[in-house]
Amino acid sequence: MSSETTYAVEFAKTSRAKCKKCSDIIEIGDIKILTTTTGGRFDVTQSFHPKCYTLPRKFAGTVDDFVDETLRDTTEGQILPKERDALVEAIKTSSSATKKSNKAPGSASSADAIIEKIKAMVDDGENEPQTKKAKRDDHYSSNEFVAAYRVYQKEKNDELKDVLKWNRQFVSGTKNYLLVKVLDGHVNGRLARCQLCQGGRLKIDEKNCSIVLCNGQFDEDAQQRIPCTFQCSIEDAPRWKPWFTEEPSEEEKEKMDKLEADATGEGAGDSHGDLASMKKEAASLEWNLSNKEGIRSATEDAIGLLKKYNAKLPEDATKAKQKIGPVILAHKRETPEDIIAALWKEVGKQLSNEEKEQKDKALEKTTKVDANAKLVAAFQELSEYYSKEANQRAVFTYSKCLNAIRGLDYEITAENAMSLSKGKTKVEGIGTAFAQKIKEFCETGTMQKLEEKRADHA
Structure with a gap:
């Protein structure tokens, strides 16, 4: 009908x-x-x-x-x-x-609107003294962007993608989105790795090019991408230089490799000589892994050696053995040097004071109010645990809650936590259960659910 x-x-x-x-x-x-x-x-x-x-x-x-x-x-x-x-x-x-x-071409922060604005600046003559001040009202309104636009304006999509590949940036998107990413990199440098999740790749948000987001990291063990909630203004995004306008040399690629390895923690051992030193010490060890006593002795040796080099191990001695023992068993046919290398890869190194400071600063960039940053970190950690468990429904609800907290322009306290879930002060994405967890964190500095997940994944 x-x-x-x-x-x-x-x-x-x-x-x-x-x-x-x-x-x-x-x-x-x-x-x-x-x-x-x-x-x-x-x-x-x-x-x-x-x-x-x-x-x-x-x-x-x-x-x-x-x-x-x-x-x-x-x-x-x-x-x-x-x-x-x-x-x-x-x-x-x-x-x-x-x-x-x-x-209209979209919001003022869309790629289409930004390119139209830069084109207009070129047409108007951006070098006129009376227009300089007006052109520096936002990130993309500067003479540097106009100059960069003149370099790349005639490039085709594949050519823009090549430039992005050389600089190890994301290469998908429309012509204007590709052009915005290239212009931004040319003026400000390559987007570095995320300092919150310690290694995720950053990208300019396609819908709002004034924001930079983290794409998360791929977990080899879980065989899935672990999301990250990091978000900051494009002006605050961490950068690496130089920006390559032609394919980098092998030496330049090696330098880029080292930067990325250090950022993700994968190269921390080698870059600081820790792994090489541990393997040298392990070479003098004689382990008999054919019986329980030998495995127990090797486990204690390995824990002592890993702690000496500040490895990320559970503080509880029993839990540390439970984490190290199975790895040794899985590699018992290998040499002590190879076993130590496998263990180092498994547990990693604890963050240095400088790295912790970088992470704290990255957290502050994710929220409008600095005081809410630690709460965001706690919910981010919970979300990562659920992601590893393939509980995508929980990941989705936690993401909504994280986005809500991040956008608040006032400090969350134990006194106002429950008001986030009801009445006129209710915040979209925060229900009663989340409000209770928020209140618990404000009162104790942690959450029971978080401690349970930490123990499960230790």
């Missing part, structure tokens, strides 16, 4: 109806436009303020034609000519605004 829509106008008899577009109440006595669609299982009626109503596309005539010939007056002539004229003007204004927004 085909559907049919009728259009009517009347004075609101109650204040129960909400405008479909703006969601505000249509007060009793106000003029409202009604659309009723029939032909389905149920009739569907929607109400609109005149100022919110847009002339349907299927009408080829004017707004006057629509009001006079199609919009049925249910008030038995109570809508006077003066009110009729105001109705026409309201629909005209709304329809005109909708057309303009449809033609």
